[in-house]
Amino acid sequence: MKAIKFLLFGIIGLVVLAVAGLGAAVMIVDGQFVKTRLERAMKDKNRTLTIEGVPQLKLFPVAGIALGKTSLSEPGSDKLFVSLDSAEVAVRVMPLLSREVAIDTLKLSGLKANVVRRKDGTMNFADLAGEHEQKSGQSKEPPNLRIAEINVEKVQVAYRDEASGQELNLREAELKTGRTHQIRVHLAHLGFPIAGDDKYGDFARNKRLAKQGLKRMFLHACKTVIVHPLSGETIAFEAPLPSELQSFIERLDAGTVTAARV
Numbered sequence: 001m002k003a004i005k006f007l008l009f010g011i012i013g014l015v016v017l018a019v020a021g022l023g024a025a026v027m028i029v030d031g032q033f034v035k036t037r038l039e040r041a042m043k044d045k046n047r048t049l050t051i052e053g054v055p056q057l058k059l060f061p062v063a064g065i066a067l068g069k070t071s072l073s074e075p076g077s078d079k080l081f082v083s084l085d086s087a088e089v090a091v092r093v094m095p096l097l098s099r100e101v102a103i104d105t106l107k108l109s110g111l112k113a114n115v116v117r118r119k120d121g122t123m124n125f126a127d128l129a130g131e132h133e134q135k136s137g138q139s140k141e142p143p144n145l146r147i148a149e150i151n152v153e154k155v156q157v158a159y160r161d162e163a164s165g166q167e168l169n170l171r172e173a174e175l176k177t178g179r180t181h182q183i184r185v186h187l188a189h190l191g192f193p194i195a196g197d198d199k200y201g202d203f204a205r206n207k208r209l210a211k212q213g214l215k216r217m218f219l220h221a222c223k224t225v226i227v228h229p230l231s232g233e234t235i236a237f238e239a240p241l242p243s244e245l246q247s248f249i250e251r252l253d254a255g256t257v258t259a260a261r262v
Contacts, residue, residue: 031055034065045127047081048073062104064090074114075127085110085154100144107151117161150177183219194219212256214248 031054042049049072056066071083086109092102116124155173160166187193188200195201195209196217224237241249 031057042072046075047127048078058090060093062090063093064088064105074124080112080114081124082111082113084108084112095146100146102146103148105149105151106147107149108155109153111152111155111157113157115157115159117159117163119162121163147177150175152176212248213251214244216244218245218248220245 034055034057035051039049039051050070051067052069056064058064066088067084067086069083069085070087072081073079074081086107088105088107089103090105092104095102114124118124152173152175155170155175157170157173159168159170184194184197184200188197193201194217196206196214197219198206198217201217220239220241222239222241226235226237227233228235240246
């Protein structure tokens with residue numbers, strides 16, 4: 001599980017690098033400029049960042065960057081910290097104004113990472129966390145994060161604890177998730193559109209529902225069951241119905257909202 005945890009740390013680090021690149025792109029839409037800035041930023045941290053080719057950029061309404069083969073060294077060393085065959089990150093611009101990171105796409109292929117916990121307890125990616133946070137020992141509250149699609153394939157992560165000698169390896173891992181519309185499309189096709197669905201639903205009925213208090217789509221994932229990959233234990237995650245949906249049901253039961261009226 002530690003390997004998975006550090007895999008997530010690595011992904012977050014790559015997202016931070018990509019966001020830094022997008023910040024530079026706001027100044028000038030030029031992939032070579034962004035590449036130069038990113039490589040210089042890592043050189044200032046005594047690391048070597050190598051990006052093959054020129055990054056592909058897009059700015060609005062979705063800010064995105066696509067990288068080819070990329071590698072980042074350990075600090076002060078030629079040893080490999082992380083490499084990847086390709087990466088693509090796309091973030092919606094407008095939510096950033098309200099401290100929300102809405103990632104439309106996060107794609108990584110051929111990611112290889114060597115994560116080390118040194119004898120003094122520090123991690124070999126600690127310098128990437130930011131100089132201010134290292135000095136203060138505190139970090140700002142993270143922004144709200146929404147992810148529409150993750151597609152990570154051919155991942156290899158090696159973890160080594162120099163103090164205990166423990167080593168863990170994660171080989172050929174894949175992580176795929178995302179926001180899809182199959183349920184909504186199928187129900188609409190069968191003549192039972194989801195209440196409040198503004199893409200595939202009954203628009204006239206949705207307007208009447210909104211007047212009755214339903215301000216969102218009535219779709220909710222209440223339970224997910226997985227099998228733990230190590231212990232084999234069945235684990236269930238449950239989420240109660242959101243208050244705005246529960247109150248709408250209560251109003252239906254009380255007769256405040258009726259089928260004839262919606």
